[in-house]
Amino acid sequence: MNLWGKFIDAQAELRKIYHAIAVLSWDQQTYMPKLGTEARAESLAYLEKLAHSRLISEEFSQLIKDLEAVQDDETRGPIYRAARRNYESSAKIPSDLIEESARANSLAIAAWQEAKLKEDFSLFEKQLEKQFELALKKAEALGYEDEPYDALLGVFEPGMKTKDVDEIFSQLKEALMPLLKEVVANQGDKPNLFNQDFSKQGQWDLGIKALKEMGFDFDSGRQDYSAHPFTIGLDPKDVRITTQINERTFPASLFSSLHEGGHALYEQGIPSEWRHLAVGRAASLAVHESQSRLWENIVGRSKEYLLHLWPTMIELFPKQLQDVEFDLFYQAVNWVNPSLIRVDADEVTYNLHIFVRFELERDVLCGRLKVKDLPDAWNEKIKQYLGLEVPSPSKGLLQDIHWSLGSIGYFPTYALGNIMASQFYAKAELDLPNLQYDIAEGKLITLREWLRENIHKKGSTLIPLELVKDVTGKELSVEPYIIYLKNKYLR
Amino acid sequence: MNLWGKFIDAQAELRKIYHAIAVLSWDQQTYMPKLGTEARAESLAYLEKLAHSRLISEEFSQLIKDLEAVQDDETRGPIYRAARRNYESSAKIPSDLIEESARANSLAIAAWQEAKLKEDFSLFEKQLEKQFELALKKAEALGYEDEPYDALLGVFEPGMKTKDVDEIFSQLKEALMPLLKEVVANQGDKPNLFNQDFSKQGQWDLGIKALKEMGFDFDSGRQDYSAHPFTIGLDPKDVRITTQINERTFPASLFSSLHEGGHALYEQGIPSEWRHLAVGRAASLAVHESQSRLWENIVGRSKEYLLHLWPTMIELFPKQLQDVEFDLFYQAVNWVNPSLIRVDADEVTYNLHIFVRFELERDVLCGRLKVKDLPDAWNEKIKQYLGLEVPSPSKGLLQDIHWSLGSIGYFPTYALGNIMASQFYAKAELDLPNLQYDIAEGKLITLREWLRENIHKKGSTLIPLELVKDVTGKELSVEPYIIYLKNKYLR
Numbered sequence: 001m002n003l004w005g006k007f008i009d010a011q012a013e014l015r016k017i018y019h020a021i022a023v024l025s026w027d028q029q030t031y032m033p034k035l036g037t038e039a040r041a042e043s044l045a046y047l048e049k050l051a052h053s054r055l056i057s058e059e060f061s062q063l064i065k066d067l068e069a070v071q072d073d074e075t076r077g078p079i080y081r082a083a084r085r086n087y088e089s090s091a092k093i094p095s096d097l098i099e100e101s102a103r104a105n106s107l108a109i110a111a112w113q114e115a116k117l118k119e120d121f122s123l124f125e126k127q128l129e130k131q132f133e134l135a136l137k138k139a140e141a142l143g144y145e146d147e148p149y150d151a152l153l154g155v156f157e158p159g160m161k162t163k164d165v166d167e168i169f170s171q172l173k174e175a176l177m178p179l180l181k182e183v184v185a186n187q188g189d190k191p192n193l194f195n196q197d198f199s200k201q202g203q204w205d206l207g208i209k210a211l212k213e214m215g216f217d218f219d220s221g222r223q224d225y226s227a228h229p230f231t232i233g234l235d236p237k238d239v240r241i242t243t244q245i246n247e248r249t250f251p252a253s254l255f256s257s258l259h260e261g262g263h264a265l266y267e268q269g270i271p272s273e274w275r276h277l278a279v280g281r282a283a284s285l286a287v288h289e290s291q292s293r294l295w296e297n298i299v300g301r302s303k304e305y306l307l308h309l310w311p312t313m314i315e316l317f318p319k320q321l322q323d324v325e326f327d328l329f330y331q332a333v334n335w336v337n338p339s340l341i342r343v344d345a346d347e348v349t350y351n352l353h354i355f356v357r358f359e360l361e362r363d364v365l366c367g368r369l370k371v372k373d374l375p376d377a378w379n380e381k382i383k384q385y386l387g388l389e390v391p392s393p394s395k396g397l398l399q400d401i402h403w404s405l406g407s408i409g410y411f412p413t414y415a416l417g418n419i420m421a422s423q424f425y426a427k428a429e430l431d432l433p434n435l436q437y438d439i440a441e442g443k444l445i446t447l448r449e450w451l452r453e454n455i456h457k458k459g460s461t462l463i464p465l466e467l468v469k470d471v472t473g474k475e476l477s478v479e480p481y482i483i484y485l486k487n488k489y490l491r
Numbered sequence: 492m493n494l495w496g497k498f499i500d501a502q503a504e505l506r507k508i509y510h511a512i513a514v515l516s517w518d519q520q521t522y523m524p525k526l527g528t529e530a531r532a533e534s535l536a537y538l539e540k541l542a543h544s545r546l547i548s549e550e551f552s553q554l555i556k557d558l559e560a561v562q563d564d565e566t567r568g569p570i571y572r573a574a575r576r577n578y579e580s581s582a583k584i585p586s587d588l589i590e591e592s593a594r595a596n597s598l599a600i601a602a603w604q605e606a607k608l609k610e611d612f613s614l615f616e617k618q619l620e621k622q623f624e625l626a627l628k629k630a631e632a633l634g635y636e637d638e639p640y641d642a643l644l645g646v647f648e649p650g651m652k653t654k655d656v657d658e659i660f661s662q663l664k665e666a667l668m669p670l671l672k673e674v675v676a677n678q679g680d681k682p683n684l685f686n687q688d689f690s691k692q693g694q695w696d697l698g699i700k701a702l703k704e705m706g707f708d709f710d711s712g713r714q715d716y717s718a719h720p721f722t723i724g725l726d727p728k729d730v731r732i733t734t735q736i737n738e739r740t741f742p743a744s745l746f747s748s749l750h751e752g753g754h755a756l757y758e759q760g761i762p763s764e765w766r767h768l769a770v771g772r773a774a775s776l777a778v779h780e781s782q783s784r785l786w787e788n789i790v791g792r793s794k795e796y797l798l799h800l801w802p803t804m805i806e807l808f809p810k811q812l813q814d815v816e817f818d819l820f821y822q823a824v825n826w827v828n829p830s831l832i833r834v835d836a837d838e839v840t841y842n843l844h845i846f847v848r849f850e851l852e853r854d855v856l857c858g859r860l861k862v863k864d865l866p867d868a869w870n871e872k873i874k875q876y877l878g879l880e881v882p883s884p885s886k887g888l889l890q891d892i893h894w895s896l897g898s899i900g901y902f903p904t905y906a907l908g909n910i911m912a913s914q915f916y917a918k919a920e921l922d923l924p925n926l927q928y929d930i931a932e933g934k935l936i937t938l939r940e941w942l943r944e945n946i947h948k949k950g951s952t953l954i955p956l957e958l959v960k961d962v963t964g965k966e967l968s969v970e971p972y973i974i975y976l977k978n979k980y981l982r
Contacts (some may be wrong), residue, residue: 016537019530020511031522034710035727039510039766046507219525238527275530312801 001127004076011083017051020236028106029226029232030242038384041106041181048102049095051411069489078461082279085463086147087408089155093141101134105406111452112404113227118336121375121393128403129303132364135201135408139365149364152409156285157416159463161272162362165412168419168478169358172351175482180348183336184491191332199248207243207257209312214295215448217262218242220268223257229294230403231260231342233267237273250320252344255296262295263288265448269456283455283466285410289417291451297347297418298484299447336489338386340395348489351418352385357400357411365408420468422481424455427472498554501545502574503767507803508542513725519597520717521733532597539593540586547582570950573770574689576954577880583631587626596897598816603719603895608697612866619860623855628901630856639856647776648907653853655795656903659910660849660970663842666973671839674827674980682823684815689741693807698734698748700803705786706939707752711759714748719892720834722751722783724758727766739809742804742824743835746787753786760947771944774946775955776901779833781915782942788909789916789975790840790938792825793929817895827980829877831886835977839980843876844911848891848902856899911959913972917948918963 021044028040054060067080108127115124139148142155146437211223219237226242233239241260245253266282274280281488282288299305307326314321320327336346342353360377364367369377376489377396379390390396402410428450429435438446468476512535519531545551555578562720599618606615630639633646634884640653667777702714717733725728732751736744765771773779790796798817805812812820827837833844851868854860860868869888870881893901919941920926927935945962959967 001613012533013537015535019534020515020538023534024514027518031713031715033713033729035708036711036726039726039729042503043507043510043514046504047511167583217526222522222524225523235527235530238524238530318929 001062005068006059007080007083008276010060011278014051014054017047017054017277017482019234021047021051026232026234026240028109028232030224030227033166033342033355037061037106037110041103042104045099045102049099052086052090052093052095052098055387056088056095060087068069069433079274079277082281082460083277083372085144085158085266085460086278086281087141091140091159092143093402097134097141101138101406104130104134105404108404108406109401112398112401116394116398117202117396119392119394120121121398124398124404125372128374131406132361132371132405132408134196134279134406136338136365146360149362149409153412155333156410156413157464158487159465160286161417163226165358165416166460168437168476169351169355169412169415172419173355175478176348176351178339179482179485179489180336183348186490187336190335191328193320193329194248194250196320198317200245200247200318203245203250203253205315206244206251206254206309206313206316208477209252210258210300211261213263213442214258214261214444216264217268217399221264228232229256229260230401231263233264236268236272236280239267240266249344250317254309255300256343258300259292259296264454265292265295265451269448269452270459271457274459277459279459279461281460283458283460283462283467285413285453286416286420287464287467289414290420291455293417294421294425298421299439299444301347302436302439303330304436305442305444306330308442309439315437334488338388340382340386340388341399342391343399347418348485349386351415354411354415356381356385358415361403361408361411363463419478420476422484423433423468423472423477424451425484426480427454494554494557496576496890497550498558498571499556499767501551502769503540505545506767508538508545508724509964511722512542516684517725517731518722519600520719520721521715525756528601532594536590536593536598539770540590542588543581543584543586546578547586551578554581570765570770573772573951574768576649576951577769578773580633580649582692583634584629588625588632592629592897595621595625596895599893599895599897603892607889610883610885610889612889615889616863616893619865622894622897623852623862623899625897628855638853640853640900642775643687644903647901647904649775650956651777651907656849656907659967660842660846660906661902662969663906663910663972664846666969667839667976670915670973670976670980671827671829674839675829677981678827681826681828684811684820685739685741687811688738689808689811691736691738694736694738694741694744697745697800697804697807700825701749701791701800702752703744704933705752705756705790706934707751707755707885708759711796712755714751715916720747720751720961721892722754722758724755724761727759727761727763727771729756730755730954740835741808745800746791747834749791750783750787751866751944753783756942757782758785760939761950762948765950770949770950773949774906774949774951774953774958777907778946778955778958780905781911782908782946784905784908785912785916785942788881789912790930790935793927793930794821795927796933796935797824799931799933810969824977829879829882831873831877831879831891834890838909840877840908841978845902847872847876847904851908852894852899854903870977910972911955911967912960913975914965914968915942916975917971918945 024040024044024047030038037340064084065276104127108124108131113125135152136148147162153160153162153165208223221239221241224240224242225244227244229241229243231241237266239256241264243253243256243260266288270280270282275466296375296431304403306329311327312330334346336348338349342350345353356378360374360381362375363377364371374397375393382388382390382396395458428447430451432446435447438444455467458467462470465476468474492688512744515531515535515538522599525532539920551742555575562564595618599615599622602615602618606612609743626643627639630642633642635641637725638653644651644653680852699714711728712732714729715731715733718735720732720734722730722732732748732755734744734747734751757949761771761773764771797820801817801820825837827839828837829840833841836844841982851860851865855862855865865888873881923937923941926938929935946958957969959965
């Protein structure tokens with residue numbers, strides 16, 4: 001077998017292990033019975049360590065070196081570079097640390113779920129301390145220039161630094177704070193439409209309709225329930241999304257399906273022939289989030305698409321909606337309102353939730369803040385950015401699953417995703433002059449095809465900042481996002 | 492680390508891989524989207540090969556040899572012997588054949604499902620030929636004295652030969668044929684009670700009630716839907732069963748839940764401290780089947796238990812059942828009637844279905860029959876044993892999933908399970924004089940505890956024929972089964 005064939009085989013072996021890991025993780029969060037935790041944690045830890053040992057093996061390292069020569073080949077170059085990036089960020093982390101993290105994650109998820117249910121941070125504190133301790137170890141292993149956070153961020157956003165994020169977030173903050181003040185001042189009274197029960201089945205059906213319209217392929221994926229919605233790609237032909245439906249929070253589950261559906265379209269849109277390769281993965285988490293945010297907010301919360309769904313909603317919930325004016329409904333679902341739960345936040349305040357998390361996790365990592373002081377620090381920041389008191393941990397720092405998954409340095413990617421989404425969408429509008437008319441008719445496939453062509457099918461041939469330039473012709477900028485928000489909320 | 496510690500670790504590694512395989516298989520048959528087949532087949536084949544390579548590794552083989560010395564230790568002896576049996580039956584099969592089989596299974600399942608749906612055997616023929624070809628290769632690798640079937644049977648039933656099965660089946664046939672004739676002659680007209688719709692939800696609820704009463708632990712397991720009901724133990728604390736509910740076949744799903752529930756109690760009853768060890772597995776498939784048959788038939792179809800469930804059934808299906816006499820209902824669910832579908836067969840004719848499959852697969856393996864001639868041969872045997880014409884493949888040889896899973900030599904274990912079930916139950920009745928009164932009150936836990944104590948918690952410390960002797964004080968015999976059938980159907 002030639003060198004290239006060996007390289008492809010080594011990547012395929014990795015994918016087969018990651019496929020199993022993904023199925024086990026999906027099951028753990030959807031259907032696994034309560035006492036299955038221990039055996040699952042052991043098996044996941046074993047598989048993570050196995051994958052890592054393959055990735056950092058002598059043979060693979062030698063292959064990477066031997067393949068330097070093909071870097072310039074037009075087809076193989078990007079495939080090779082993606083594998084090399086993946087190799088370099090992983091090979092530096094010792095196998096024991098990988099295995100320890102996998103085990104810690106399984107235990108932390110269980111502790112987090114219990115702590116959230118019982119409104120008792122102390123049940124999670126020990127596991128969370130462990131997660132930050134492991135994150136710091138990981139950062140040290142990966143190496144960094146300015147601060148440990150750089151190393152963790154770089155795993156999610158190749159080529160991006162903490163100081164870059166800081167600068168972008170500063171620009172965003174500067175525009176958002178006065179915008180928020182102005183919007184809230186001019187908003188009038190909050191429409192009170194949703195303070196009643198909307199059946200789970202009806203909400204499920206509405207979500208499925210939206211997923212079908214946006215072109216989610218149900219032969220290559222499915223939607224289930226879980227405590228916290230997520231997307232996991234087992235393969236481009238097997239992409240799982242989950243949702244959570246609360247009868248009192250209509251239409252949150254519609255936006256959740258659109259959000260996870262956006263992630264899923266990206267996974268389903270990556271070329272199948274790359275399924276075994278590192279290049280057959282998303283470019284970064286922020287790019288991934290740009291897809292979910294684009295579908296959830298820019299499309300999903302638009303007047304055009306909501307007007308298209310309106311007759312279906314009335315049909316599903318006649319009692320609750322038949323006497324409601326559409327304009328009032330539109331106002332209600334786009335109501336700007338500082339609130340406690342990130343996933344329910346409106347487009348204007350959403351990023352403030354991210355600033356809170358980014359600043360806190362950065363402080364803990366730098367040693368400026370202790371885990372046991374996180375609840376108080378959290379509550380203070382929420383007061384500062386959103387002007388609210390946190391009544392209980394489940395509405396405070398226990399609301400998100402991320403830290404229990406060891407995903408520290410992950411939250412900024414959400415705000416970066418918002419920014420990229422607007423920049424991508426502005427370009428799509430230029431390329432597709434009829435886009436808003438198509439959306440008004442529920443013909444979302446036009447947009448899916450544009451995204452597939454311009455973003456999805458590129459996999460990770462480019463790093464995120466290169467991809468933004470390649471797609472839009474411009475550097476990453478907060479400007480289109482600010483324009484989008486001003487157009488939508490100040491007009 | 493000492494020798495024993497190394498041995499335990501090697502076994503634990505195997506369990507972690509098998510755990511992943513089990514989750515992937517469960518998902519494949521319950522929730523996996525249609526196009527997920529290819530990636531799943533690859534990952535499963537990889538994991539099967541990995542497990543096998545660990546099992547047959549030099550280190551493990553050396554460990555087994557080095558541990559000969561501890562064979563006589565009372566605690567460690569049985570643990571060691573179970574591992575050795577497992578090792579010996581697997582180590583002889585080449586890794587390539589294991590991987591080829593895993594891949595063939597995934598493809599054959601998909602082909603079987605399509606062929607069954609489209610009533611077209613030709614869509615499955617090629618995959619089935621491949622399965623028999625692989626089974627023969629496996630038999631050759633394992634070695635046998637009289638015929639290839641011995642080798643395959645021995646994997647499922649350690650210590651049992653094809654000629655033993657032949658003899659037991661002959662005795663059974665000799666008693667069953669006249670019994671069947673007599674029962675049918677004295678039965679009168681068939682009660683026509685179920686020719687109407689029974690809601691899926693109602694049937695699901697009834698099955699769940701039965702599972703709860705028999706002591707299925709829902710914190711350590713769950714029930715889902717699949718095309719063909721099955722049980723899979725991912726761990727003693729995570730045991731999955733599935734069911735299939737048809738609105739027109741009440742109360743088949745109740746008996747399916749009791750059947751799979753019986754398998755599941757066995758898996759949940761194996762000591763948790765053995766979860767990583769070969770000894771922490773069921774003694775054999777026939778012993779496993781004895782548990783499912785015991786719960787499905789001896790308990791589930793008894794007058795006592797059905798009388799206990801009767802008020803619940805009427806509550807769930809008032810329209811369909813409120814005017815029905817219980818005695819007529821009891822007669823209807825125990826109606827003896829030669830029919831086409833094995834899983835729906837009554838207790839008297841059930842074994843005839845097994846004789847058909849046993850004889851056919853044995854003939855194909857010996858080269859006396861070609862796969863392409865199987866449909867005709869099947870239909871002839873059904874005519875011979877049951878006196879029926881097969882109208883379409885889904886009601887003929889496409890009804891069972893087993894051959895598509897490569898499970899050849901497996902069917903006899905069902906009839907052996909029936910025989911063992913009666914022998915075990917006869918002993919339980921001796922030990923528990925109030926057993927039938929408990930069952931009449933729905934107190935099934937008494938029986939579960941007896942089974943757990945006498946069978947489940949022994950894992951595979953003993954081979955099946957030893958276990959039967961150990962539990963009942965007697966050699967395996969068809970006599971208790973014949974007595975049970977005569978008592979129930981001729982009184």
